[in-house]
Amino acid sequence: MGEFDLIERFFKRAARRAVLGIGDDCALMQAPAGSHMAISTDMLVQGRHFFADVEPRTLGHKALAVNLSDLAACGAEPMGFTLALALPHIEERWLAAFAEGLFTLADSHGCELIGGDTTRGPLNICITVFGSVPAPAGQSQALLRSGAHPGDDIYVSGQLGDARLALEAMQGKLSLPPALLQATRQRLEEPSPRIALGMALRGLASAAMDLSDGLVGDLGHLLKASQVGATLNTEAVLERLCARTHSDWAGAGVSHTQALHCVLSGGDDYELLFTAPPTARSAILAAAQRCATPVSCIGQIESQPGLRLLDAAGAPMPNHFASFEHFA
Secondary structure (H helix, E strand, O other): OOHHHHHHHHHOOOOOOOOEOEOEOOOEOOOOOOEEEEEEEEEEEEOOOEOOOOOHHHHHHHHHHHHHHHHHHHOOEEEEEEEEEEEOOOOHHHHHHHHHHHHHHHHHOOOEEEEEEEEEOOOEEEEEEEEEEEOHHHOOOOOOOOOOOOOOEEEEEOOEOHHHHHHHHHOOOOOOOHHHHHHHHHHHHOOOOOHHHHHHOOOOOOEEEEEOOOHHHHHHHHHHHHOOEEEEEHHHHHHHHEOOOHHHHHHOOOOHHHHHHHHHHOOOOOEEEEEEOHHHHHHHHHHHHHOOOOEEEEEEEEOOOEEEEEOOOOOEEOOOOOOOOOOO
């Protein structure tokens, strides 16, 4: 099977939202009138972003999900995506399962594959997503990292820590009961992009980003972009955002320190981190309820730049919760 046969069999579909899809040198897309295009690219490399034995269906899901999470953080509606895929060899069953996971998620968000590239090489997946954000009179409603103001509430969607817990177990650093490993591994390999919530936050949130590299580090990026600060009580954050109960952690032999690191700097959560003025509290909770996505307020934005952490007694504590960096 050659490159073009591979595309024709596993990835080519009739264009729906695109003006012109797969088959020409370029795809053509038309943004809705009065809107801006939102564009994001993510690359997944075997051995760095996923294990070699990952199920191809879940890999197809995650490859697109991490990109859709960026659109969610911008408040964008998905439109389409391109796929660049390097394969060491052609394995038809693997490709069929990968495409199934990819298109199942894509179809659920009305996001169509419009083009890309394939080549021989180490397994590498690069996706670029395209979305639209209303921009009436040229004024974009996109959510940015730079809009937080002193006094704003800080929110996080969903819960954190499971993905890192699964990663620790899969790397042999701890042992989890089979049922717990299965549940946490699903959070690692099949994250749910918060598209509906991101769109609902347009006009409510003052700043937003997705949580991909860990809460403390990602919040630091948002604070820096907005030139503001915050103080977090780490125990309160653990209590509100931890996906597991104390008995779950204890039963798995996970220490309190390990639990803190999973929640505060674990990464791969793909939840939304956002800020909003106190006057929007009831509207935020109503939006979360409509989207069936819980949100938790974990603190407030302060004028003094930087992020300060407090322990259970409310005393300052050193920040040992560094987020993941590829070239650190």
